[in-house]
Amino acid sequence: QVQLVESGGGLVQAGGSLRLSCAASGRTASMYGTAWFRQVPGKERDFVAGITWNLGWTYYADSVKGRFTVTRDTANKTVALQMNSLKPEDTAVYYCAVRFDSGHLNRPDYDSWGNGTLVAVSS
Numbered sequence: 001q002v003q004l005v006e007s008g009g010g011l012v013q014a015g016g017s018l019r020l021s022c023a024a025s026g027r028t029a030s031m032y033g034t035a036w037f038r039q040v041p042g043k044e045r046d047f048v049a050g051i052t053w054n055l056g057w058t059y060y061a062d063s064v065k066g067r068f069t070v071t072r073d074t075a076n077k078t079v080a081l082q083m084n085s086l087k088p089e090d091t092a093v094y095y096c097a098v099r100f101d102s103g104h105l106n107r108p109d110y111d112s113w114g115n116g117t118l119v120a121v122s123s
Contacts, residue, residue, distance in 0.1 A: 001026055001027055001111070001112055002024050002025070002026045002027050002028060002030075002031060002098045002111070002112040003024070003025045003026045003112070004022055004023070004024055004096045004097070004098060004112055004113065004114035005022070005023045005025075005114060005115075006020060006021070006022050006094065006095070006096045006114045006115065006116060006117040007020070007021050007022075007023075007117060008020040008021050008117060009094060009117030009118045009119045010118075010119070010120070011120045011121075011122065012086055012119075012120070012121055012122070013121070013122050014086060014087055014088055014121055014122065014123050015085060015086065016086050016121070017082070017083060017084045017085075017086065018083045018086065018119060019080060019081070019082050019083070020036065020080065020081040020083070020094055020096075020117060020119070021078055021079070021080050021081075022034065022036075022078060022079045022080075022081075022096030022114060023076075023077065023078050024077040024078070024079075024098060025077065028077045030100045031053050031077075031098050031099075031100065032052060032053060032054075032099050032100055032101060032102050033050055033051065033052045033053065033098070033099050033102075033105050034050065034051055034053065034072065034079045034096065034097065034098050034099075035047060035048070035049065035050030035051075035096075035097050035099075035105050035106070035110065036048040036049050036050070036070065036079075036081045036094055036095070036096060036097075037094070037095045037097060037108070038090075038092035038093065038094045038095070038119075039092055039093050039095065039116075040091065040092045040093075045095065045108065046061065047061055047105075047106040047108070048060070048061050048064055048068065048081070048094070049061065049064060049068055049069075049070040049081060050070065050105030050106065051070045051071065051072050051079060051105070052105070053072060053074065056072060057105075058070055059104075059105045059106060061106070063089075064083075064090075067083065067084050067085045067086075068081060068082065068083050068084070069081070069082045069084075070082075079096065081094070083119070086119075086121045087121060088121045088122065088123045089121075090119060090121050091119060091120050091121050092118075092119060093116040093117065093118050093119075094116060094117050094118075094119055095113055095114055095115075095116045096113070096114040097110035097111075097112065097113045097114070098110060098111060098112045099111050
């Protein structure tokens with residue numbers, strides 16, 4: 001399995017920026033893709049952005065296109081989510097997840113999940 005640890009969450013004003021990081025350890029050689037999901041209480045966990053480890057292909061939810069950027073560092077086995085122009089509706093717990101198969105990045109059936117980091121955007 002892969003262990004994931006997220007960091008970088010916090011409180012920011014609308015229009016501001018935050019950078020989340022996800023560090024992977026364990027069976028990292030088998031990772032195909034890593035994605036960020038987010039969840040607010042009482043709602044389903046939604047896909048935000050994802051990236052493949054081999055070729056660096058990226059995919060974004062429509063709601064974050066042009067504002068968020070996902071990148072990976074293959075040497076350090078980390079994935080970052082740069083979030084700019086944050087809006088109050090971006091407030092959620094953000095989770096990092098890893099998949100070993102080549103399924104589409106926005107599918108929720110990931111193999112390992114982190115514990116999440118809270119992002120709060122004030123208006």
